[in-house]
Amino acid sequence: MSSGPDIFALPQVTVQHDIGSIMDDIKQGAVLAEDAWVSCYLQGARSVHGKANISLQNEDSSKFTLEGRDGISASWVDRYSFQVSCPSLDIKDAKVRLPKTTFGEMKAQSIPKAIQAFDISPNGSLFVTGIDSGSISVQSTSTSSSSAPPKTGKPHVSSITSLRFFPSSEVILAGSLDMSVSIISAVDLSVPRKFKGHSRAVTDTAIVERGRNVVSCAKDGTVRLWDVGGNKQIRMMGVESWSPILKMAFGATPQALHSTANGTTEPALAEGEVATQDKLLCCALQSGRFTLLDLGSKSPVYTSPGPSASSPALHSIALSDNYLATGSVNGLISLYDLRNLGSGTTEDAGLLFRCKRNAATIEDLAFAEGSPESTGVPDLLVATVDGLPFRLGYGGGRPQVVEELAGNDCDPLRVVRVSGDKMKRYSVCAC
Numbered sequence: 271m272s273s274g275p276d277i278f279a280l281p282q283v284t285v286q287h288d289i290g291s292i293m294d295d296i297k298q299g300a301v302l303a304e305d306a307w308v309s310c311y312l313q314g315a316r317s318v319h320g321k322a323n324i325s326l327q328n329e330d331s332s333k334f335t336l337e338g339r340d341g342i343s344a345s346w347v348d349r350y351s352f353q354v355s356c357p358s359l360d361i362k363d364a365k366v367r368l369p370k371t372t373f374g375e376m377k378a379q380s381i382p383k384a385i386q387a388f389d390i391s392p393n394g395s396l397f398v399t400g401i402d403s404g405s406i407s408v409q410s411t412s413t414s415s416s417s418a419p420p421k422t423g424k425p426h427v428s429s430i431t432s433l434r435f436f437p438s439s440e441v442i443l444a445g446s447l448d449m450s451v452s453i454i455s456a457v458d459l460s461v462p463r464k465f466k467g468h469s470r471a472v473t474d475t476a477i478v479e480r481g482r483n484v485v486s487c488a489k490d491g492t493v494r495l496w497d498v499g500g501n502k503q504i505r506m507m508g509v510e511s512w513s514p515i516l517k518m519a520f521g522a523t524p525q526a527l528h529s530t531a532n533g534t535t536e537p538a539l540a541e542g543e544v545a546t547q548d549k550l551l552c553c554a555l556q557s558g559r560f561t562l563l564d565l566g567s568k569s570p571v572y573t574s575p576g577p578s579a580s581s582p583a584l585h586s587i588a589l590s591d592n593y594l595a596t597g598s599v600n601g602l603i604s605l606y607d608l609r610n611l612g613s614g615t616t617e618d619a620g621l622l623f624r625c626k627r628n629a630a631t632i633e634d635l636a637f638a639e640g641s642p643e644s645t646g647v648p649d650l651l652v653a654t655v656d657g658l659p660f661r662l663g664y665g666g667g668r669p670q671v672v673e674e675l676a677g678n679d680c681d682p683l684r685v686v687r688v689s690g691d692k693m694k695r696y697s698v699c700a701c
Contacts, residue, residue: 400430597632
């Protein structure tokens with residue numbers, strides 16, 4: 271696949287999307303047993319398509335028995351997960367996790383189109399979705415019948431590309447293909463601020479600490495810092511060759527990168543600028559590179575080495591302490607240790623691994639608490655355009671699929687978010 275570092279081929283297990291409903295029917299006595307299809311894949315090998323017969327255990331009616339056939343075996347773990355093995359593809363006890371909660375179609379909320387952006391409030395009480403008409407919907411995460419109905423509004427005239435809750439959980443930051451950024455009340459969906467300045471579609475946004483400043487990036491190859499209170503742009507920064515920025519990650523600058531800013535002294539804060547010191551912007555570029563920008567010094571800290579002409583565009587990026595992950599339009603996932611970037615003159619500088627399941631675009635990435643096998647490296651949640659998300663870990667010197675996240679009927683998945691203490695809870699948004 272490449273003359274560069276090895277690319278690990280990852281196995282893939284897919285299951286009938288309504289297998290959770292089948293289990294519910296069996297538990298309620300609607301049927302005694304039923305088959306569900308299970309398919310296993312590995313790039314370069316013949317796929318295996320089997321079935322699992324599901325029934326209740328005789329000894330304990332709260333537990334299920336799964337009997338695999340046609341090349342696969344399966345075993346029940348708990349209400350929300352089971353394991354699948356496929357000897358011919360060397361897949362052993364692959365964990366498949368089912369959703370605990372699924373919210374109904376957006377048609378019931380007067381939003382009949384595909385979801386393009388999504389976020390969960392920091393306090394966990396709300397989620398917001400955005401679609402390609404420029405509309406958004408704010409809804410309670412509670413499934414209680416007494417919950418307030420969803421609120422809908424149309425803050426933009428074109429597709430919503432990014433949604434971020436402020437720390438207060440009462441305000442939302444939105445970006446759009448209409449080249450603007452808006453500040454939206456989560457209470458009544460009013461729009462007290464709208465920022466304009468980008469010359470092409472806004473692709474991502476970020477909130478600086480409590481939200482007095484916000485950041486946006488766009489396909490015009492710029493990152494812009496905005497003063498929310500002053501309703502103005504503070505600064506514009508461009509990336510190399512003005513390459514379109516397709517996604518952005520934001521966080522504290524790792525200690526390992528403090529010494530790589532070429533000795534630049536941080537300039538004084540501009541009027542309206544707050545808490546930008548020691549903040550890092552990681553930009554995924556259409557050129558196939560990624561650039562790290564120090565928001566405090568207003569200068570690039572690192573740009574990955576120039577890719578070949580055939581290198582795929584980077585479509586997603588995530589940052590967690592000392593680790594950076596990127597995902598490409600052709601399904602390639604790369605994980606870097608920022609402590610080992612050095613001068614970054616080679617393609618594999620800081621690289622821990624590259625891996626791939628298929629050619630489906632990696633729509634979004636989010637770090638989660640590492641599994642016991644991950645040796646201190648956080649796990650990575652992966653949302654893909656083929657609608658088959660998974661959790662990726664790193665152990666034994668190579669990447670491994672920790673969990674398949676089932677329950678979606680192959681609709682494209684645009685966003686994955688992690689919430690809760692220690693990055694233990696996560697949500698995947700289907701479009």
